[in-house]
Amino acid sequence: MALNMKTLTQALAKTAAVIEKTVSTTVQEVTGPKPLQDFDLLDQIGSGGPGLLWKLYSAKPRSTSSQYPIVCVWVLDKRSISEARAKAGLSKAAEDAFFDIIRADAAKLVRLRHPGVVHVVQGLDETKNAMAMVTEPLFASVANALGMVDNIVNIPKELKGMVSFMQVEIQL
Template sequence: YALDGDSQGLAGLNKSWKLYRGHKAQTHTLASIFLIEKKQLKKAEREDTIKIAKKEASSLLRVRHPGVLAVVEPLTEDENILAFVTERVEGTMAQLIKNNKMAEYLNSELELKLYLYPFLETISFIHDTLKQAHLAISP
């Protein structure tokens, strides 16, 4: 996989993953690449952050639901990085809210409700069916 430009932002618990747009080199299939540069992590927190990141990536791989990000290539690790590849995403919800991008797409309260419904349905699935908590959601 090849990266298409700079990082789009941060994702995951503690915002440890850098999110990149990318593509599969042979087929040019669009994808998103989640990457952690180990040397960029604070030394005191490195081991715990890597442990949590591995758990996040493996959790995504096990879940099959239309509202959950689909993993295309599982976690790979070497001495410098952790990375995995998913279906293409345009950014994180935090980025949409922070950059006020949602206002461009949502013109009414009804549109906002329709936009958020699949998200809330997915969170309900994670909590009620999988008995897990999505720890990267906060006000």
């Protein structure tokens, strides 16, 4: 039986591609989304988004090429959402629809450029267990500033010191 070099080369190339994809996926599952690899998380500074599911962390870039010395890394734990969905008796389709909305909103936020809208430094990246993105530095979300701080482990002093808003101020 003659060995066809072209067939052998193609088979090796396919095998190498499968191995590369497997290694990449495994590394990402272990280390998490790209923002968690590129930035060192410091403290949780807030929470935001639907149901305040996003956890906001102040972080320092690992490289010196970042335009911001401190950024805000948004992390969404997909496992906790799956567990909450199961407890609530909702379908997997509802969970998938929720994640699709998150992906679409994050993509829109990346394209927005306005002084009144938070600037995205690194777009949404996700793994099987988490989603993460990076924005310019923040000190909290609007919900946190309005007093919703139940899911923040250590409430930052900036939030503790905020005066309570009057109903008229909130409506403006």
